[in-house]
Amino acid sequence: MILNQWYVVLESREVRLAHLLGVTRMGERLVFARDRAGKTFCLRDRCAHRGAALSAGKHAGDAVECPFHGFRYDASGRGVLIPANGKTAEVPERFRVHAYPTYEAHGWLWIWWGERPPARIQAPRYFEDLDGFSWASAVDPWDAHYSRVIENQLDVVHLPFVHYNTIGRGNRTLVNGPVVEWRGPDRFFVRVFNELDTGQRPRTAEDIKPPYPAFHLDFIFPNLWQNWIAPKVRVGAAFVPVDAEHTLLYLRFYQKFMPGPLGRPVARLAMPMNLRIAHQDRRVVQTQQPKPSGLKIGENLVMGDGPIIEYRRRRQELMDAAQG
Numbered sequence: 001m002i003l004n005q006w007y008v009v010l011e012s013r014e015v016r017l018a019h020l021l022g023v024t025r026m027g028e029r030l031v032f033a034r035d036r037a038g039k040t041f042c043l044r045d046r047c048a049h050r051g052a053a054l055s056a057g058k059h060a061g062d063a064v065e066c067p068f069h070g071f072r073y074d075a076s077g078r079g080v081l082i083p084a085n086g087k088t089a090e091v092p093e094r095f096r097v098h099a100y101p102t103y104e105a106h107g108w109l110w111i112w113w114g115e116r117p118p119a120r121i122q123a124p125r126y127f128e129d130l131d132g133f134s135w136a137s138a139v140d141p142w143d144a145h146y147s148r149v150i151e152n153q154l155d156v157v158h159l160p161f162v163h164y165n166t167i168g169r170g171n172r173t174l175v176n177g178p179v180v181e182w183r184g185p186d187r188f189f190v191r192v193f194n195e196l197d198t199g200q201r202p203r204t205a206e207d208i209k210p211p212y213p214a215f216h217l218d219f220i221f222p223n224l225w226q227n228w229i230a231p232k233v234r235v236g237a238a239f240v241p242v243d244a245e246h247t248l249l250y251l252r253f254y255q256k257f258m259p260g261p262l263g264r265p266v267a268r269l270a271m272p273m274n275l276r277i278a279h280q281d282r283r284v285v286q287t288q289q290p291k292p293s294g295l296k297i298g299e300n301l302v303m304g305d306g307p308i309i310e311y312r313r314r315r316q317e318l319m320d321a322a323q324g
């Protein structure tokens with residue numbers, strides 16, 4: 001994990017009013033809830049008294065109540081009630097569970113993953129061009145580290161093999177470039193120029209000059225991606241880390257050729273095909289060793305792996321910066 005980042009961890013709709021939601025993210029048990037005003041909060045799912053899971057307890061207005069002895073914690077993780085000591089008793093400071101800052105927008109729920117959030121946290125980075133789209137979504141479990149799932153969506157070399165009968169049809173095995181275009185320090189586009197191999201040598205990224213075709217992949221650190229297919233069609237994804245060997249792929253299909261109330265049902269029609277493609281990937285990615293990706297993991301990369309190399313380099317930089 002890269003520390004001190006906003007990670008999409010859920011869709012907004014998964015955290016319902018007056019309910020507790022217990023999930024594992026980043027290898028940690030977390031409990032999510034909404035306060036009376038509907039604002040989400042997220043606590044480490046372990047009672048500071050004797051370790052029971054708060055998510056098995058009760059939603060109590062603006063607080064969460066532990067199922068074991070009824071201790072209550074507010075949205076900041078501070079203990080606010082110890083029933084055994086009486087409702088007028090002060091709750092000592094040590095009765096505190098860690099709270100992660102949350103942010104909700106575009107139907108996503110982010111948490112700030114890091115020990116000490118800065119006093120003024122900036123909003124998470126997001127795609128500015130998805131306004132006005134309708135979308136449908138699915139959550140797909142993968143037995144893989146989230147970095148491998150991300151790399152798969154940046155991998156242009158695999159298309160004619162893994163997707164030989166879907167999006168990689170046509171046997172375009174020769175990989176020109178690809179071109180990686182950084183859009184600020186934490187976002188890049190990938191432009192794809194695969195073609196039939198007729199004996200020619202692949203062109204390098206430097207040899208491929210703009211203007212580029214509009215189609216591209218768009219990745220935002222640490223875990224968001226979209227595939228720009230056409231002005232009114234996108235596939236989006238959030239790569240949600242569950243633990244070191246499990247990831248939830250939150251997959252969305254966005255469209256705006258059909259506006260209004262039919263927008264979502266129309267988007268939904270595309271989900272079976274998108275899942276079929278994702279499962280072609282999943283079958284192979286789950287077999288990759290070692291589980292987490294990294295800069296020095298003994299792989300032998302080729303020119304076409306450029307986007308994966310860029311991802312690894314920047315990821316390492318961000319991890320180092322967060323440590324330092």
Ligand code: FES
Nearest residue numbers: 047049050066069
């Ligand atoms: S373990 Fe939570 S109140 Fe005792």
Ligand SMILES: [Fe+2]
Nearest residue numbers: 152162163281
């Ligand atoms: Fe794929």
